[in-house]
Amino acid sequence: MAREITIDREECLGCESCVEICPEIFGFDETEQKAYVKHFEGCSDNLIQEAIDSCPAGCISISE
DSSP states (O other): OOOEEEEOTTTOOOOOHHHHHOTTTEEEETTTTEEEEOOSOSSOHHHHHHHHHHOTTOOEEEEO
């Protein structure tokens, strides 16, 4: 089963830390000032976890 990465955009603070850590997966919507998931592949599991851990709002999750 493929993993799914989600961002609760209601909770996103727009800090862009996830985008800086893993730009292959995360993008930033300038209009809404919120992060979003572009792709589910492209970063190592360690970088994905670093992005999750760095989120001050705790709004990024991953499921298998």
